[in-house]
Amino acid sequence: MRSAVELVNSAAAPDSLTSIDDLDGIFDRYGYTGRHDRSDAELHQVRAIRGELRDLLLGDPETTVALINSTLGRYSSVPRLVRHDAIDWHLHAVDDFAPLAHRMLVETAMAMIDVIRADETSRLTTCADDECDGIVLDLSRNRSRRYCSTTCGNRNAVAAYRARRAAD
Ligand SMILES: [Zn+2]
Ligand SMILES: [Zn+2]
Numbered sequence: 001m002r003s004a005v006e007l008v009n010s011a012a013a014p015d016s017l018t019s020i021d022d023l024d025g026i027f028d029r030y031g032y033t034g035r036h037d038r039s040d041a042e043l044h045q046v047r048a049i050r051g052e053l054r055d056l057l058l059g060d061p062e063t064t065v066a067l068i069n070s071t072l073g074r075y076s077s078v079p080r081l082v083r084h085d086a087i088d089w090h091l092h093a094v095d096d097f098a099p100l101a102h103r104m105l106v107e108t109a110m111a112m113i114d115v116i117r118a119d120e121t122s123r124l125t126t127c128a129d130d131e132c133d134g135i136v137l138d139l140s141r142n143r144s145r146r147y148c149s150t151t152c153g154n155r156n157a158v159a160a161y162r163a164r165r166a167a168d
Contacts, residue, residue, distance in 0.1 A: 001115075001137060003030035004108040005124075007046070008054045009134045009148055017047055027100075033084055034096035034103060045101035056108050057124050057135055064112055064121065071109040075102045127152050 003026060010017040010026075017023060020038050023046060027036055036042070056067050076093040083089050094106040115121055127134040127148040134148030147153040 001108070001111040003032075004053050004057060004104070004111070005135050005137045006030075007104065008050050008057060011047075011050045011054075012132065012134055017043075017050075019043070031085060031087065032100070032103075034100075035098065036100055042100055045099060046104065049101045049105055052105060053108055054135070056105075056112055058126065061116060061121055065116060068109045068112050068116070071105050075106045076109075129156055 006026060006029075007017065010022070017026070020040070020043055023043050024036075024038065026032075052067075052071075056064060056071070059067060072093065075098065077095050077098075079091050079093040081089050082092050091110060093110050094103050096103075115123070123138050123143070125136050125138070126132075127136055128146035129148075129152040132148060132152050134152065136145050136148050138145035147156065
């Protein structure tokens with residue numbers, strides 16, 4: 001889920017997913033396994049699914065459910081329980097040799113199943129910064145996260161401070 005949010009947010013200007021190295025970074029940071037071609041074609045595919053990922057994460061529940069079902073219908077194979085690296089038993093719903101972009105879509109759809117079933121879609125919102133349409137994933141207990149990044153948070157804190165000073 002965090003990786004899907006980062007992928008979607010990477011599309012905001014300046015785009016931060018433009019090279020195979022950028023994709024390597026996401027692959028490593030989020031502990032992806034399986035096929036990773038390190039090719040321009042793969043990078044292009046992953047860049048191209050960011051809109052679909054955004055719709056999966058931010059749709060109203062009915063829309064998200066329809067997208068989850070169509071994504072699973074298109075890409076998933078037989079789900080199986082696996083345990084690898086430091087990650088305990090979890091489901092893989094798609095073959096390890098399927099293209100990375102397809103696995104990212106299916107993995108996000110699988111994560112959204114849990115969100116829908118727990119009725120927690122309100123934890124995914126857009127950034128409170130007027131100029132930013134980044135996604136905020138708020139996993140805090142008191143749901144206090146409003147900005148997609150510390151950059152957006154700081155920019156707004158400074159603006160609020162200036163506005164208070166100007167009002168004095
Ligand atoms: Zn896994
Ligand atoms: Zn933001």
